[in-house]
Amino acid sequence: DTGVSQNPRHKITKRGQNVTFRCDPISEHNRLYWYRQTLGQGPEFLTYFQNEAQLEKSRLLSDRFSAERPKGSFSTLEIQRTEQGDSAMYLCASSLGALEAFFGQGTRLTVV
Amino acid sequence: KQEVTQIPAALSVPEGENLVLNCSFTDSAIYNLQWFRQDPGKGLTSLLLIQSSQREQTSGRLNASLDKSSGRSTLYIAASQPGDSATYLCAVGGGSNYKLTFGKGTLLTVNP
Numbered sequence: 581d582t583g584v585s586q587n588p589r590h591k592i593t594k595r596g597q598n599v600t601f602r603c604d605p606i607s608e609h610n611r612l613y614w615y616r617q618t619l620g621q622g623p624e625f626l627t628y629f630q631n632e633a634q635l636e637k638s639r640l641l642s643d644r645f646s647a648e649r650p651k652g653s654f655s656t657l658e659i660q661r662t663e664q665g666d667s668a669m670y671l672c673a674s675s676l677g678a679l680e681a682f683f684g685q686g687t688r689l690t691v692v
Numbered sequence: 693k694q695e696v697t698q699i700p701a702a703l704s705v706p707e708g709e710n711l712v713l714n715c716s717f718t719d720s721a722i723y724n725l726q727w728f729r730q731d732p733g734k735g736l737t738s739l740l741l742i743q744s745s746q747r748e749q750t751s752g753r754l755n756a757s758l759d760k761s762s763g764r765s766t767l768y769i770a771a772s773q774p775g776d777s778a779t780y781l782c783a784v785g786g787g788s789n790y791k792l793t794f795g796k797g798t799l800l801t802v803n804p
Contacts, residue, residue, distance in 0.1 A: 622794030622795050684735050685734060
């Protein structure tokens with residue numbers, strides 16, 4: 581098991597472009613979470629999947645954000661019409677039930 | 693709404709010193725509490741998980757305690773080393789989806 585994998589590690593995009601990030605969780609983990617972290621802050625919850633079902637979305641997740649987890653495996657997070665305020669580290673985590681959460685290395689997004 | 697506070701925000705100590713990082717949370721209805729380490733520009737590494745029914749957990753030079761009724765946790769690091777320099781994040785898991793609510797972290801610097 582190689583842990584939680586996120587791609588790409590870094591993404592620089594122009595304002596207004598769409599971007600998509602991918603997260604591959606630990607294979608047997610049924611729960612998958614996306615968080616966003618800005619400089620000097622702790623990560624903030626964005627959305628949660630149990631298997632393929634998206635069960636909770638934060639109010640931070642505007643209409644420009646969409647996430648999927650087809651077949652309960654990998655997950656994608658898409659941001660449409662990016663804004664400078666979207667610049668952040670996007671972190672993915674997985675867990676089995678209420679057990680320990682494991683995080684990936686994150687995707688650093690810079691919107692210019 | 694759960695709020696997590698970490699004190700101090702930054703700490704600088706000489707190598708070999710024992711130290712304590714503090715975490716407090718406002719809602720005692722938690723499932724677990726997790727301590728993470730984050731190196732600059734990197735993802736989160738899980739250090740210790742304490743379930744709500746537990747009082748403490750130990751791993752090597754690290755010991756974490758939990759007092760759920762008073763809404764407090766401490767992370768004790770023994771015999772600190774320069775390699776321990778990082779940001780330490782406390783997160784509480786709660787709600788039906790066990791999502792984590794994070795503090796802003798404590799930036800630890802261990803000087804050789």
